[in-house]
Amino acid sequence: MRPLKQHKGIVAPMDRANVDTDLIIPKQFLKSIKRTGFGPNLFDAARYLDEGQPDQDCSERPLNPDFVLNQPRYKNASVLLARRNFGCGSSREHAPWALDDYGFRVIIAPSFADIFYNNCFKNGLLPIVLDEQVVDQLFGECEASEGYELAVDLENKSVVTPSGESFSFEVDDFRRHCLLNGLDDIGVTLENAELIKQYEDARRQSAPWLFH
């Protein structure tokens, strides 16, 4: 996994609550058996005016001019600013894959759905929870000034605005450690292979009906 220590980038404001994973990547794109290539279909139903199909060339499709990511000022955004309960719904990891493939590295919201939050860390994306008032303030600043950037430092757990104002955020140590170092957590777990075997043997004795 690609590590993430610090990141500075253009912010795109996604001003709606309860953005679900069906909206992030609609179901017709889940038929792919690959992990990559979902970027052009990120937010497909909101981003284009027609109904997208897998393997279609998206460069010719009619864009929805009202959709935030289609506005030239947010073209190279890599930080997504969002509202409450971002990523709710399906467990599809295609959602973080699509955000990543599009070019996002950081998502900031007042709250995230649990499974989505977890899936982000597995893919080198950093979801950051900030207070609702702070998020409100960032929305205001972002919409007011073109080219608005935020600087994120995972080591120090901080988000810094262009004016130098800094907000700290919480993230649990294990996830932070894995993301800072780009660790594959299967490898980390397998360091405990002996312990897992011991647990399993004991379980085979105490609950034999769980084994065939």
Place this chain on the structure above:
Amino acid sequence: MAGKTLYDKLWDDHLVKQRDDGSALIYIDRHLLHEVTSPQAFEGLRLAGRKPWRLDANLATPDHNVPTTDRNLGIDGIVDPVSRIQVETLDNNCDEFGILEFKIKDQRQGIVHVIGPEQGVTLPGMSIVCGDSHTSTHGAFGTLAHGIGTSEVEHVLATQCLVQQKMRNMLVRVDGTLAPGVTGKDVVLAIIGKIGTAGGTGCAIEFGGEAIRELSMEGRMTICNMAIEAGARVGMVAVDDTTINYVRGRPFSPSGESWDRAVEHWRTLHSDADAVFDKVVVLDAADIGPQVTWGTSPEMVTGIDGQVPDPANEADPIKREGIVRALKYMGLTANMPISDIRLDRVFIGSCTNSRIEDLREAAAVVKGRTVSPTLKQAMVVPGSGLVKAQAEQEGLDRIFLEAGLEWRDPGCSMCLAMNADKLGQGEHCASTSNRNFEGRQGFGGRSHLVSPAMAAAAAIAGHFTDVRELIH
């Protein structure tokens, strides 16, 4: 010291290692797989040269992409080549790694959350995961069950464990007795309406109280299924006689002496009387009537005698904006009665409501009646091949067909429309599934979540109507 909750007990029982940083390694007893969220996980295993840790913990089936007609054609019946490749990929992966799979033509095939309990592959006290958020369904059996992403599917295949943070304990208690015509689906929609789609975020919800205890396993599964729609990855119900009677005699259930030992353990799977929950929500069953969602989030719900809300009455600006957006998408106007919403299609199915009891409830409503000619389609999609067979044995298929509903082959179908069953743009659908998100059931489609009985009543009337008036 306070007693333990059911979740505490299940957590402690599966703890392999507690780390200092608060994360823990949790052992997984059962892993269910389907074609959509597994291909990249198998590919990851292959690339890393890893093998599954424990084959007998896994069960796979294709469900999302399968057609609901012409099942005898097997994979050749899948018209969309991209869907076909995904199902073939699951078959190939299961064959290559040696994982048990109920393939498309197997009578035991069905929606993964229907077949686990049906086969006794889901047993009380287990930890169960699947690359699917509705894995919470299995919590109805007093299991620790939740959805995971594809990276975690790979992690479980390779290590039989997951790295987890313990969640908070939440109790949702429903006191009193439900009125006739009011079902588990109405209860869970009412709960989501009350606590919101993020109400259970970070929590494991235990559903308790008299109304839950009186529900069948099917009803409890419907409720746990939608725990995720309340933001909670885990929903649970304590084990009791209803649970144990359901599990008895199923193909993968223990028998003989092993059964007795298992039951002795299962009887301990409830929260202690002095257990303390971080959050408690109480509802009165008497206040719950048949529910209908009007918007694009499951929390946008009201009773059948209610109205579409007026955004002008909402104080919270983010919520108000959400209502305006939803009404526009749904093509509804503020303050219109729910019973005025006219329907184009009716879908009875999905892992929420496609079990035998659901089909019986729907059949009881349509029996001797006819589907409204204003509908384009009303379809019934059983949750598994075995549910289908049982329904046919009971003659439910005849009742549906005579009333003018279609009787299909098992799968996810129009719940998320990855196969050929979808809504057209702007069409309203009474659906027994679990998500009414924009485009969920088809591009531009408008979904209204209801119980099977309410969907059946809507099919007859052509618009939403109070099923309690049809069952007297």
